[in-house]
Structure formats: structure tokens, C-alpha cells
Amino acid sequence: MKKLALPPLARADGMTTHDYVFLRLRQAIMVGAFRPGTSLTIRGLAAALESSSTPVREALRQLTSIGALKLLENRRIQVPVVTPELFEELISLRVVLEQHAAKRAVAHITEHQIDQLVEMDLAIDQAIAEQDKVGALLANQQFHRGIYSISPDRIVLPMIESVWLQLGPVQGVAMEHVAELYVVDRHQEIIQALRQRNEEELAAAIGADIREGIGGFNAAAIASLLDAAAA
Template sequence: MYDELRHRLITGRIAPGVGISTRGLAQQLGVSQMPVRDALSRLAAEGAVDIRSKRKIMVPTMTAERLEEVMHCRLLLEPEAAALALPAIDAKLTRALHAADAAIDAALESGDVNAYMENNYAFHFLIYRARGDGVLTRMIETLWMRFGPLMRVVYGRVGTARLVDQHQQAMDAIARGDAEGLREAIRADIADGQGLIDVETSPSA
């Protein structure tokens, strides 16, 4: 239950600033309300949701300060996680990465924001988890859980026409076994996302 709700946050399927119904989630997932409440309590402890009362639970609206902190942490952790994972990326995983990137391209072409977010998450975490699902990967997931709802709102407004698939740079670095090149590719990808947020949330946007 916790992992399912965590995934929904990461991929933006729970919107910020909108009330979360424990009863509604329980019905969707075919469970009682108790495991949903327990999972939401864990997520609240991680800062992903606010529980103000039994009837008022929501993803907090992202502030500029909070976003800056989250993106700064992403830039610190994700390039290093990718570089550390590089030796463990084998031919089978490389094929999976190509498949995820092809799915991203298809989502961009069709305008499917949900598919884009699902496959973008898959691409990144295929890399980060190559050496196992350790502490570093879980820390990065927690960051994605915090900004995923905001990104879904941004992508919903701008569509996919302004999104660019920057993953080829990462794939080229993986093919070369180039750890620094992979770091730079991940940095560039994060910076592109930050730039889209800045443009969409600026007063003149």
C-alpha cells in the first residue's frame, strides 16, 4: 500500500493542493481504509503529504524555497547515483533503458503526459537501481515523491510539445563506460526540468 501510494506521488497521479480521500483510495485499491491511513501516515512523516485532520489530507503546494531545495538535492544525489551504478549496467539493462526511452519518445509524440511520467521515472530508476535498491536510491525516490505532483501539474499545462528527451546523452555515456559523461547527462536532464518549471511558474508565463 505504501509503495503504491509512493509511486502515485512520484508519477504525479496525486495532485498538490487537492484533498485526498482515504475512503476513495481504499475503494480504488480494493482494501480497507486502515492500511491507506497507515501508508499516508508514513508519507506524512516523509513530508510528502499533510494530515491536518481525518478529513483533510493533501499533498502540500510546492513553494519556491522548497522546490529550490529539492532540485538542489537532486543535483547532488542523482548524478552520483548514476555514476556509481554504471559498472552494474549490463546488456540486458541497456535494452530495458532503450525500451523505456522509446516509450518516452512515443509519449512525447502522442501527447500522453501520464505515459511520459511513468517512463521517465522508469528510465532514471533503471539506472539508479542497477547496483541495488539501497539508501541512496530511496533518498532520491523521496525527492521525486515531493516534486512529482508539481511536475504533473506543469506538464498538464504545457503538454508534451515543450518537453525534450535528453536521455540519448546518458545512453551514449553508458555505451562508452563514461562515468563523468553520465553525471553530466543526468545534471543536464534535471536542469531542463528545472527550466521548464521556472518558465511555467514565472509571473509572465
């Protein structure tokens, strides 16, 4: 059996094996490392993580309980298939939540933090140039998280990450085609709006970034991509 390839994740000092396994599997789902409909086994994941089965089993239980994975009747674990209807709903939620979080961050973000966003955006460009899809997705999430984590609203980032998690299975598939739609670097507009402390322009840039990126696919296009992924 071919060993699963999971995106790397730095392990913080003192982090338990249970927490590390959960966070690494969560990240893998979030960036589309598993295709929609893929069946996962404890043995296969334990081998990929170089872990025993116990923390993997607990992580799968947690991920199933929050809807990131699906428990089948035969007790197998499956990566959910994102329907076109659910996809459109999740994109709409992304726009609303991320615009809110970004606007709330405006009054609190520093110039140094904005400079860090510039560096993150350069990392995205480099990953794309190297055709590193997973690296580009991770860097893109770091960029957006770098804005939303500054919002004083503590609940909004976990809500946003929950939506990212549910969109994850289609992310890797869509990333293969997203360059066809995404022709304007909205991150530059986001950075400029942050420097100017302009909430409305920031919200517009965030919305455009989402809708012209993965959100630029309509229901028919997403259905075609999912069919191709399952083939």
C-alpha cells in the same frame, strides 16, 4: 462524488494489501496524479483502490510521516503545495544525487542492461506521442531507476525516490508545459555515455536532463504553474 483515478500498479505475488495500497498511493503522488493542495479522504481513496479503510488509513499515516502528505489541524489529509523555493532546492538535490548514482553505476552496468534502457526510452517516446502524461512520467522514472538501481550504494536510490516523491505534486502540472523547454533528448546522451563508460559525460547528461526538463522552470514560472493548478 467523482471516483479518483489512480495510475495502475502491478501487484506482486504475495504482496500484502497494506503494502500494495501504500506503494500505489506513493506512486500516484510521485507522478503528480493529485494536484497540489488537494484534500484526500479515506473513503475516497478506499473506493478508488477497491479496498477497506484500514490499509488506506495506515498508508496515509506512513505517507504523512515521510512528508509526502500533510496532516491538517482538522485531521484532513492534503497534498502539499511545493513552493518555488522548495522546488529549486529539490531540483538541486536531484542533480547531485542522480549524478552520483549514475557515475557509481558505470562500472557495474552491462550491455544488456543498457539495451533495456533503450527500450525504456522508446516507451517514454510512445507515451508522449499518445499524450499519456502519467505513462510518460512512469516510464521516465523506470528509465532513471534502471540506472541508479545498479549503483552499489544501497542508500542512494531511496534518497532519490524521496526527492521524486516531494516533487510529485508539481510533476503533473509541469508535464503539461515541459515540452516547451525540453528540446534535446538527453536520454540518448545518457545511453551513449554509459556505453562508453564515460562518467563525466554521463554526469553532464544527467544534469542537463534534469535541468532542461522539469528543472527548467524558474521560480516565477513554477509559481504561475501552481497558481494555475489551484484555480
